Amino acid sequence: MQIKERVQKLHELMKANGIDAYIIPSGDAHQSEYVAPHWDSRKWISGFTGSAGTAVITLENGNGLWTDGRYFIQAEKQLEGSTIDLYKMAQPSVPTVVEWLKKNLKNGATVGFDGKVVSKAFYDDLAKNLSFKDIIFNLEKDLIDNLWNDRPEIPMNDFYSLDVKFAGKSRTEKINQVREHIKSESATHFILSSLDDIAWLFNIRGSDVPCNPVIISYAVISVDESVLFVDSKKLTEKIKKELERDNVSIKEYNELDKYLSALNDKNSVIYDPLKTNMWIINSLSQDVKKSEEQNYTTRLKAVKNDVELQNIRQSHITDGVAMVKFLYWLDSNLGKEKITEISASDKLAQLRSEGENFKGLSFRTIAGYKEHAAMMHYSSTPETDVELHEEGMFLVDSGGQYSGGTTDITRTMVLGRISLEEKRDFTLVVKGFINLSRAKFLYGCTGTHLDVLARGPLWQYGIDYKCGTGHGVGFFLNVHEGPHAIRNNYVPAVLEEGMLMSNEPGVYKEGRHGIRIENLIVVKKDEETESGQFMSFETITFCPIDLNGIITEMLSPEEKAWLNNYHNEVYEKLSPSLNESERAWLKYKTRAI
Numbered sequence: 001m002q003i004k005e006r007v008q009k010l011h012e013l014m015k016a017n018g019i020d021a022y023i024i025p026s027g028d029a030h031q032s033e034y035v036a037p038h039w040d041s042r043k044w045i046s047g048f049t050g051s052a053g054t055a056v057i058t059l060e061n062g063n064g065l066w067t068d069g070r071y072f073i074q075a076e077k078q079l080e081g082s083t084i085d086l087y088k089m090a091q092p093s094v095p096t097v098v099e100w101l102k103k104n105l106k107n108g109a110t111v112g113f114d115g116k117v118v119s120k121a122f123y124d125d126l127a128k129n130l131s132f133k134d135i136i137f138n139l140e141k142d143l144i145d146n147l148w149n150d151r152p153e154i155p156m157n158d159f160y161s162l163d164v165k166f167a168g169k170s171r172t173e174k175i176n177q178v179r180e181h182i183k184s185e186s187a188t189h190f191i192l193s194s195l196d197d198i199a200w201l202f203n204i205r206g207s208d209v210p211c212n213p214v215i216i217s218y219a220v221i222s223v224d225e226s227v228l229f230v231d232s233k234k235l236t237e238k239i240k241k242e243l244e245r246d247n248v249s250i251k252e253y254n255e256l257d258k259y260l261s262a263l264n265d266k267n268s269v270i271y272d273p274l275k276t277n278m279w280i281i282n283s284l285s286q287d288v289k290k291s292e293e294q295n296y297t298t299r300l301k302a303v304k305n306d307v308e309l310q311n312i313r314q315s316h317i318t319d320g321v322a323m324v325k326f327l328y329w330l331d332s333n334l335g336k337e338k339i340t341e342i343s344a345s346d347k348l349a350q351l352r353s354e355g356e357n358f359k360g361l362s363f364r365t366i367a368g369y370k371e372h373a374a375m376m377h378y379s380s381t382p383e384t385d386v387e388l389h390e391e392g393m394f395l396v397d398s399g400g401q402y403s404g405g406t407t408d409i410t411r412t413m414v415l416g417r418i419s420l421e422e423k424r425d426f427t428l429v430v431k432g433f434i435n436l437s438r439a440k441f442l443y444g445c446t447g448t449h450l451d452v453l454a455r456g457p458l459w460q461y462g463i464d465y466k467c468g469t470g471h472g473v474g475f476f477l478n479v480h481e482g483p484h485a486i487r488n489n490y491v492p493a494v495l496e497e498g499m500l501m502s503n504e505p506g507v508y509k510e511g512r513h514g515i516r517i518e519n520l521i522v523v524k525k526d527e528e529t530e531s532g533q534f535m536s537f538e539t540i541t542f543c544p545i546d547l548n549g550i551i552t553e554m555l556s557p558e559e560k561a562w563l564n565n566y567h568n569e570v571y572e573k574l575s576p577s578l579n580e581s582e583r584a585w586l587k588y589k590t591r592a593i
Contacts, residue, residue, distance in 0.1 A: 007083055019111070019141070023056050029117060029277055030193050033478070041117070042054065046078075050074055061104040065084050066089050074377065098130075109135055112143065113138075115277060119273065120278060157206055157208055160205060162203045177300060191276060193218050198217050198228070211479070213359060213360070216253065260283040261284070263288045269284065269291065270292075294483060301481070302481070302483060302484060305498070308475045314405075316540045317573055319400050324578065332585075340380075340387050341369055345365040345396075362401045366396070366398070366410075369393075373412070375508075389416070392416065393549070395412045396411055397518065410517060411544075423551055425463070426546075427550050428461060430550055430559075436469065442532050447485050447487060451487055455469065472500065502520055503521050521538065542570045543570060567590035
């Protein structure tokens with residue numbers, strides 16, 4: 001079926017079920033950003049393939065898709081001819097999903113959605129804002145499931161334990177930390193449905209979501225038991241024995257509602273409304289006391305322990321060697337053999353796979369040549385793939401999963417002649433990137449306080465980018481993890497020692513060029529003075545920044561010194577793992593300016 005036909009079929013099903021508006025978010029039953037193909041419902045109904053967005057299909061008010069600035073260009077192209085309008089989130093005069101429904105729905109209308117993929121927080125916002133219209137909510141119908149004939153099944157892949165030599169803490173230690181928190185909140189149960197939190201807490205890793213080593217599961221921790229809800233087909237004898245040895249009870253994935261419905265007025269549960277779906281909430285008796293807070297495990301896993309940090313640093317050396325080998329290969333072969341966006345991505349994946357403890361890519365590689373790079377999350381396909389030539393710029397945003405950590409790096413390479421505008425924009429990105437790398441700030445700051453350091457040089461030239469500057473990164477887990485981030489909209493999470501995050505300002509000019517430079521950085525303690533404890537960043541990504549893109553006269557002496565010191569460190573850390581030709585190439589690419 002074409003997209004228009006799918007929407008038409010959904011309209012027919014909505015009429016049959018008395019539903020006026022149907023909401024299809026991007027997430028799965030665990031509110032994940034990246035989902036297993038089974039939960040690609042929003043992608044299926046709209047044709048938009050980005051990782052974030054919400055589709056709303058109505059009988060009388062048109063259809064819409066809401067997505068953020070990373071995907072504006074991509075979504076416009078993919079929604080053409082779909083009968084679905086694009087709503088650019090956070091732009092002036094553009095309503096939110098809830099505001100749009102508030103304006104367009106008639107009194108007494110019925111709004112439907114699959115309760116398993118809508119969070120408690122979203123539902124509460126919807127119900128509050130639409131209360132004056134006497135809206136009826138139908139949470140029981142997964143209408144897409146009735147239409148999607150070849151829908152993939154929920155994954156049934158095996159999973160395994162992550163050795164404590166990588167994790168730094170045993171699952172028992174982590175569970176005990178959670179138990180102490182439950183007691184401190186005078187609660188009896190902690191409900192956990194976010195997959196990265198579960199994988200971190202139980203020291204387990206799997207392959208149920210592409211590029212994200214998580215396991216489709218739920219968990220409940222109480223003061224006297226730990227229960228992992230997972231399909232028994234996924235259990236090997238080895239992992240079953242290991243979990244039982246650590247007093248983890250195992251129940252079937254689809255038995256969570258039965259377990260929760262048995263709780264009574266003597267029980268008090270804690271859950272995260274942003275990560276817990278309405279199916280879970282509706283499984284709880286009205287008598288059960290309920291407390292909402294951000295997942296305690298999210299805060300714990302955001303701060304990497306010393307063992308994790310040691311492993312993360314080593315993983316980034318391994319990853320940096322693969323990146324340098326790739327850049328050397330590209331530089332040596334461009335113009336001599338046919339290289340395309342896809343073949344370059346494949347070469348980089350192959351080089352990464354040769355690294356110690358490599359477990360896969362951390363996300364699908366973004367490799368955009370020239371104007372393709374203006375689409376922040378462009379993903380080349382056989383239909384869009386283009387050949388690289390000795391001109392213009394080539395942006396590659398990529399990463400690897402290693403037993404010792406998750407990597408995420410972007411480099412924009414100058415392949416030949418570029419315009420003065422492109423070179424100026426490249427330099428402005430480098431200036432913002434260095435500003436943030438060099439940041440020294442008082443403890444208590446959030447990423448929002450620091451965002452202007454990266455954007456400032458671009459703002460001076462009237463340029464901005466419609467996305468965040470940095471995101472948290474998991475430990476051999478999801479490449480995007482909170483609660484911390486560097487964004488211009490307010491993020492309340494204080495930057496704590498041991499937090500891992502990205503530094504990635506950019507320039508994106510539709511139809512012309514895109515530039516991004518990205519390293520991962522770790523929050524560390526700096527000096528303590530009479531004014532308080534100061535913090536700064538440790539850069540842990542090592543790979544040369546293309547000096548051919550920089551107008552050196554635009555850099556301050558301090559910026560030049562930082563770049564020279566960084567490049568010196570890149571050479572020192574990576575050169576021992578390179579052959580003679582690669583070392584000579586890296587020596588030149590990290591030359592002092």
